[in-house]
Structures are given as C-alpha cells and as structure tokens.
Amino acid sequence: MSAKVTYLEAISQAIREEMRRDEAVFLLGEDVGTYGGAFKVSAGLLEEFGSERVIDTPMAEAAIIGSAVGAALMGMRPIAEMQYIDFITCGFDQIINMAAKMYWRVGMPVPIVVRGPAGGGTKGGPFHSSTPEAWFFHAPGIKVVYPSTAYDAKGLLKAAIRDNNPVLYLEHKLLYRMPELREELPEEDYVVPIGKAIVRREGEDMTMITYGAMVHQCLQAAQVLEREDDLEVEVLDLRSLTPLDREAISASVKHTNKVLIVHEDALTGGVGAELSALIAEDLFEYLDGPITRVAAPDAPFPYAPALEAAYLPNAAKILSAARELAAY
Structure with a gap:
C-alpha cells in the first residue's frame, strides 16, 4: 500500500498511470496543461508527457469533445476534460449524435472518456454546480459512472479509459479534497469494473x-x-x-x-x-x-x-x- 491519497489525487494517479501504460491515451481540455487544471487534477502531466499528449484547448466544449471523437476513430484514447461539467451541454451533440451512435452507424468504436467536476455544495451557483447524469443516463450507447471513494475514483477511471465505448465520468467536486475520503490505494494496477454496484x-x-x-x-x-x-x-x-x-x-x-x-x-x-x-x-x-x-x-x-x-x-x-x- 502507498500513502493515503485524496479522491482528487486518485483521479490524477489514474490518468498518469494510464498515459504511461498506453501511448494512445492523451488529455485535452481547458487549462489542463500549463495551469494543471482548474482543480489541479492534471498538475505535472504536461511536464511528463509534453504538449502533444496534454493539450490546452480554447473554451469550446463542442470542439473539445468533437476532437476527441475524431481522435478515437483514428485509434487514440482521449480523455476530454470539462472544466465544469455544467458546460457539457455545449458538446451535447458530439456526445449523443457522434460518440454514442458511431459504433451503431459504422461499426467503429469510440473509446473516449468525457470527465469533469460535478455537483453542488461549493457555492458555485447555477452554472458551476449541476450534476447532469440523467441527461446521459437516458442515451443509449454511452456508459455513465459516478464514484464516491478514492479507490473507486481511480479504479473506475482506469476501467473507463480502457473501455471501447464512450464513458461519461462524473467526479463530485465536494469529494475532491474531503479529508475523510483519504485512503491507501493498492500499489499494483487495478480496475473497478463498470456496471458493478x-x-x-x-x-x-x-x-x-x-x-x-x-x-x-x-x-x-x-x-x-x-x-x-x-x-x-x-x-x-x-x-x-x-x-x-x-x-x-x-x-x-x-x-x-x-x-x-x-x-x-x-x-x-x-x-x-x-x-x-x-x-x-x-x-x-x-x-x-x-x-x-x-x-x-x-x-x-x-x-x-x-x-x-x-x-x-x-x-x-x-x-x-x-x-x-x-x-x-
């Protein structure tokens, strides 16, 4: 076992380890590179993997997700970060009509993960507090996961990155640094299977x-x-x-x-x-x-x-x- 980590650190570990394991995995989103992400989930990734695999984007969620879909169709495994999950609405068409339906249209898998901070309790107001899982829960062709512990945050994200289907990965921002959720995680590689309560x-x-x-x-x-x-x-x-x-x-x-x-x-x-x-x-x-x-x-x-x-x-x-x- 390693030192105790937070929910946020567990997510960061999962991204880093998967990028080391598979060169097809890359991260794109607003401020994920130089700044290290709005909540510092991606801190240090740019220095280790470079700007071709940790890509700062404009504030354009449709472009972020659309680019991720295109990259996935070409054999990559993109992780598209929404700075706040509320703004996933701007990329709704790319998720629902492109990512979720592509395999059923042309038989090509779209292994992308769309992830971002969700939920209230942080005084973020109406544009930075939503938890929109129900919109995507209704959409065939996309998986939706929502971890509650550091162990699951890491294991579910690893499973999502390795999955050949598009996965919406929701991370509750109130849990990011909650002291009670700090726990020791296995040093060996592990995944938490998607679809298991x-x-x-x-x-x-x-x-x-x-x-x-x-x-x-x-x-x-x-x-x-x-x-x-x-x-x-x-x-x-x-x-x-x-x-x-x-x-x-x-x-x-x-x-x-x-x-x-x-x-x-x-x-x-x-x-x-x-x-x-x-x-x-x-x-x-x-x-x-x-x-x-x-x-x-x-x-x-x-x-x-x-x-x-x-x-x-x-x-x-x-x-x-x-x-x-x-x-x-």
Missing part, C-alpha cells in the same frame, strides 16, 4: 440506493437510524449508472423490502425515477412500503448559500424520509 453498509430494515456524494450523506443518516431508531439500513452504492447493476439492486430489495432512493440531481426524470420503475415492475411483490425518493427540487441551482443548503439533499432530509418509510 457495492454494498457500503449492510442492513435488513431498508435499502438506500444512491451514488456519488450522496453515498456519504446516506451513511451518516444510516448511522443515526441505527443509534436512535434501532434500524439497520443497507446502503447500496451504484457506482455505475449505465449499465445498472440490476442483480445487486434486486438482491438488496429482496433482502430489506423497503427502498429509499437518493440523488443530488433534480427529482423529475432523474435516475431515481428509472430505478423506481425498475423496482416496481420487477420487484413489486417484495415491497413492504412505497418506493421513496429524496432528491433536489425541480428548480435551477441557487446562488445564495442559505438557498443552496435548502436545495441540496442531505443527511437530515434522508433521515426524515427514512423514518417515514420505516413507519409505513
């Missing part, structure tokens, strides 16, 4: 299904429920949204019989809606209560710190919903 906490009274930063809010709530309500809550971290680990979801629901789904994205049309449908269609007979969701309201992300605190799901809101479900 993990049980973060075992329980028998209720399942919380979640991902990303909300994993830690759910774990906090679960600890309180055990201490104050004598409830054993299982926390299932999806890790990958596309493809979903249906087997893990099914096993947990059958075990606990009550489900609380938590995500930071807006409620309507979110990942939780599809999970609710999946569980209602396939596992209805195992349920002892209504499928419950905790998510952000259907409103743009606010600027004011007080409004941001009210807007975001948190352990207190999860706790309230869980107690209501437990009493059903």
Whole structure:
C-alpha cells in the first residue's frame, strides 16, 4: 500500500498511470496543461508527457469533445476534460449524435472518456454546480459512472479509459479534497469494473440506493437510524449508472423490502425515477412500503448559500424520509 491519497489525487494517479501504460491515451481540455487544471487534477502531466499528449484547448466544449471523437476513430484514447461539467451541454451533440451512435452507424468504436467536476455544495451557483447524469443516463450507447471513494475514483477511471465505448465520468467536486475520503490505494494496477454496484453498509430494515456524494450523506443518516431508531439500513452504492447493476439492486430489495432512493440531481426524470420503475415492475411483490425518493427540487441551482443548503439533499432530509418509510 502507498500513502493515503485524496479522491482528487486518485483521479490524477489514474490518468498518469494510464498515459504511461498506453501511448494512445492523451488529455485535452481547458487549462489542463500549463495551469494543471482548474482543480489541479492534471498538475505535472504536461511536464511528463509534453504538449502533444496534454493539450490546452480554447473554451469550446463542442470542439473539445468533437476532437476527441475524431481522435478515437483514428485509434487514440482521449480523455476530454470539462472544466465544469455544467458546460457539457455545449458538446451535447458530439456526445449523443457522434460518440454514442458511431459504433451503431459504422461499426467503429469510440473509446473516449468525457470527465469533469460535478455537483453542488461549493457555492458555485447555477452554472458551476449541476450534476447532469440523467441527461446521459437516458442515451443509449454511452456508459455513465459516478464514484464516491478514492479507490473507486481511480479504479473506475482506469476501467473507463480502457473501455471501447464512450464513458461519461462524473467526479463530485465536494469529494475532491474531503479529508475523510483519504485512503491507501493498492500499489499494483487495478480496475473497478463498470456496471458493478457495492454494498457500503449492510442492513435488513431498508435499502438506500444512491451514488456519488450522496453515498456519504446516506451513511451518516444510516448511522443515526441505527443509534436512535434501532434500524439497520443497507446502503447500496451504484457506482455505475449505465449499465445498472440490476442483480445487486434486486438482491438488496429482496433482502430489506423497503427502498429509499437518493440523488443530488433534480427529482423529475432523474435516475431515481428509472430505478423506481425498475423496482416496481420487477420487484413489486417484495415491497413492504412505497418506493421513496429524496432528491433536489425541480428548480435551477441557487446562488445564495442559505438557498443552496435548502436545495441540496442531505443527511437530515434522508433521515426524515427514512423514518417515514420505516413507519409505513
């Protein structure tokens, strides 16, 4: 084992190690070279790999992703960084109509990773706080992953870079330097398989299904429920949204019989809606209560710190919903 690293450092390690392992891997994006990235994820990469493999681009997300698609079609494995994931909307056409559909159109794989910081809690306002996984969760042809720990951040990114499909890799900026997430990572090479969930906490009274930063809010709530309500809550971290680990979801629901789904994205049309449908269609007979969701309201992300605190799901809101479900 090596020294403990942060979530951010784990991402940086994955990029560096994959660039050393495979000369086809390169990084492009705004300020990824000389500046080392807005959050310093790519610090030091330019010095090691040079400007042909660590490419500073204009502020043009459509061009960044479009260039990555073209490079992938020519045999490269680009990592396209969005400085903030909110601006991935500028490259939506390149992802949905080019990257995601190319294999089905002409039989050519597009092994690109589009990655960037997502999520709120940093007082970034409406243009620097979104978590847009639901837009891409709906799109066939692209994989979506959202790690919650340093171990998974590194292992999932390595898996994404090696995957022959386009992968959207979401990294929650609130987790980047969170001290509690520092951990020792294996010195040997490893990957975390895409499409495999993990049980973060075992329980028998209720399942919380979640991902990303909300994993830690759910774990906090679960600890309180055990201490104050004598409830054993299982926390299932999806890790990958596309493809979903249906087997893990099914096993947990059958075990606990009550489900609380938590995500930071807006409620309507979110990942939780599809999970609710999946569980209602396939596992209805195992349920002892209504499928419950905790998510952000259907409103743009606010600027004011007080409004941001009210807007975001948190352990207190999860706790309230869980107690209501437990009493059903």
